[in-house]
Amino acid sequence: MVLYDGYCEKCGEIYTDIKKKWCKPCQIINLKENLGNWTSENEKIDNFIQTIQLDINRYHNIIFEWIPYNQFDIIKEIDKSDFVTVYLAVWKSGPLEYDHYKKEYTRINNIKVALKFLSNSQNIIDEFSNEIKICSIIPTDSFNICEIFFKIYGISQNPNTKDYIIVIKGACCKKCGDKYIYEYVHYKKLNWCKQCSINELNKVCIKSGSEEIDNIVQKMQLKIDGCEDIIFEWIPFNQFDNIEKIKNDGFVTIYLAIWKDGPLYYKGNKETYKRKSYNNYKKVTLKYLQNIDNQFLNDEINSYSIKKFSGDALKIYGISQDPDTKDYIMVFEDGYCKKCGNQYTQICHKWCKPCQMNELKKA
Template sequence: AKKYPTNNKEFQVLYGISQNPDTGNYILVQNNSINLINWISGNEKIDDFIQERQLKINNYDDVVLEWIPYNQFNEIQVIGTNGFITVYSAIWKDGPLYKEINTWDIWSDGWNKNYARDSDKKVALICLHNSQDSIEFLLNKAKKYSIKHEALFVLYGISQNSDTNDYILIQNDPIVNIANWFNGNEKIDDFIQEIQSKIDNNGNNLILEWIPYNQFNEIKEIGKNGSITVYSAIWRDGPLHSNRYGNYTRNSNKKIALQNLLNSQNSVDFFINKV
């Protein structure tokens, strides 16, 4: 009960506490803005994280994070994998919550802002392999997402594969292969995700990615200086960037430079500081 805000206009409002006279169970009485079952995963850390995010909602463009039952997803198809994660596209039957403005409230002298769902929403399912063994890893990934709908990458919720028990991050339909977030080194993965999560949809953005080495052709050494060797190469897919209208395209077969840092795998912090 201590986690609830006192502002009547918040997304989740606690009106009071009651008690069932037959069972003796205490009851929290709150507004009916969301199916509260979508708070409950059965894992205390995940449930606390979801509730904490929901209780921070105070703007119309804030994302309502939910626990999403796995049976909500249809048309599940693999779109990428790299050994650490598998990314699927799917249709979320109910879809994410968003705030709609419909009627004028004379008491608050403002528009009523009720929640509706964007049903049959195409989403991406980021399945983190063996994540049931490391909840902190899962939550650290979830915390890096923006809470705004206009962000490039939006986290709608968390789910769990009922067959494998792997936890799943549910995000908006990606314009980038999300498998290119992950290389298996947590510090590098976190760095890439942190940079990507700061991108909005206002245009003129360049997307930082993990790029598989087999994407490079015509690799030729062009210079060397101590611990750094520089190569020219052709990147088959090429960089992903947006125009002023927010549309993303790739500049394929792009000539680029590869800076090979000698023994950098032994000092990831040093490597990241170079980026």
């Protein structure tokens, strides 16, 4: 009988991960055998590291380590507070990653990491352990849950100051090195840097021709905190098609329309903002504001959400202006009922309670 190559060559048991030829019991044995090859010279820290190492469950789990300080080439300081200083550095030997062809762990050399120095930490090991546990060491298996987190490679110590150091993976922007990258997990990992995103938006977004309006737009863009946030824009009026009036109460007029290019989205693999071709010709609501000043406009705009996941809060895409009437226009998601012109009771389901009640009364 010929069996699939699913058994570990060392112990003869079925691989924990057959596809990657990874055997958890054998890897645990290897890690235990290696315990004598390193020490932080602090028993509590050593035990802490060993506990994490022996808790691996998947081939892709990070092997948490004690990393000698001479392994780092410091590039520059990127953040500082009273108790924490963060440096961008290169880890010369690099982390351990499992090579399923060789069926062993090998090191990935010369990778950029962030070193988070904890000042006066030599006597506060318990607090340090809590700081470590804030970071995610083992990648989540629940890919339907959105999480933002840093992963850490291990612990080090400055031999001069005796300050302990958290060695963080993927925490520095490849472009600027000055800000953290957020890892967003939702079926795939996206790297996002707020400062670089702001800089890019300043270059690619169209200007209105009015300094006051451009300032309003920029202030809204500065509110972004993640790659899923809506990018508030100045949208030229010629971008709208199939404009249809659904409500006019004298002060505000509501239209439905098609936004031809559609909104900007973050493209994670390119670390840039693009417009999705399949999202062109997006349905939007246009809210005309008549005879209002810029302060009122600013206050009105700031009352709306740019968060993609904010329940039934009406989401705003940007601002425009009718070239004929000079009325400013707030551009929202498709959130208004076509029958009555009022905002949907439940936007995500396009459900309008008053209209449904009227239909039920007629029935």
